[in-house]
Amino acid sequence: MTSVHATLQRPENTAPIFAALGDPWRLSIVERLGEDGPLPTSRLNGPGSGVTRQGITKHLRVLEQAGLVESFRVGRDRFWRLRVEQLVIARRYLDQVSAEWEDRLARLKSLVEG
Amino acid sequence: MTSVHATLQRPENTAPIFAALGDPWRLSIVERLGEDGPLPTSRLNGPGSGVTRQGITKHLRVLEQAGLVESFRVGRDRFWRLRVEQLVIARRYLDQVSAEWEDRLARLKSLVEG
């Protein structure tokens, strides 16, 4: 058991994160939160976004459920902040799957080439 | 425009990849394909999986649509192989969002600390 392959998360735990990232709007929310730091719900919706405030709120809840964002209230605003830890977990998962496959490819190749 | 932030993909293009990874079964398929190389549909389903062959097939189509797997036929078997390139795109995207946020955090901090 090498250190590289040791801590591969189980799909059941990781899938929800990807699922949450799997919607264009949610992903763009994550992106905006990454660029412009904590933002209130109102500034994440705005006209031209094409979705209602409640629509955005629902998406935010999904992201929150997946642990990708967290919120705090200031006055009548609810601010949303990115939780990078979860992003890192997802990233690491992809890293490991890629690594396994690269390893396997190398092994297969050396098997063929003798 | 630094090299780190230059090539952030648009959410509309990246979201489908995450969406495809967002189902536990599909994710476990990706995982298995990473470990055990190209596999025929039949070996991806098997009893105890709890899903029909057609169920698996549908999932494979979704993954294929997202560019995450590709297939080739050998006799009556259809083999499926992982396409790491797409995994890398997803990984890179997460990298960049994380990086932006870390940057922003640092900037905010230095702003506060003067």
Place this chain on the structure above:
DNA sequence: GTCATGCGCAACCTCCAGGTTGCGTCATTT
């Protein structure tokens, strides 16, 4: 005090993702 803003909650609607069954086809085995 009054008005406007930003949210939270709940009901509702619609559509498609995820799963199934059934049947036909082609390749393999014996």
Place this chain on the structure above:
DNA sequence: AAATGACGCAACCTGGAGGTTGCGCATGAC
């Protein structure tokens, strides 16, 4: 040539995701 195994295609069913509207409640602005 008969039987079996792996697929592809199509129809079908169902729950929940994604979106809306409507209303009530604080908080902040004037």
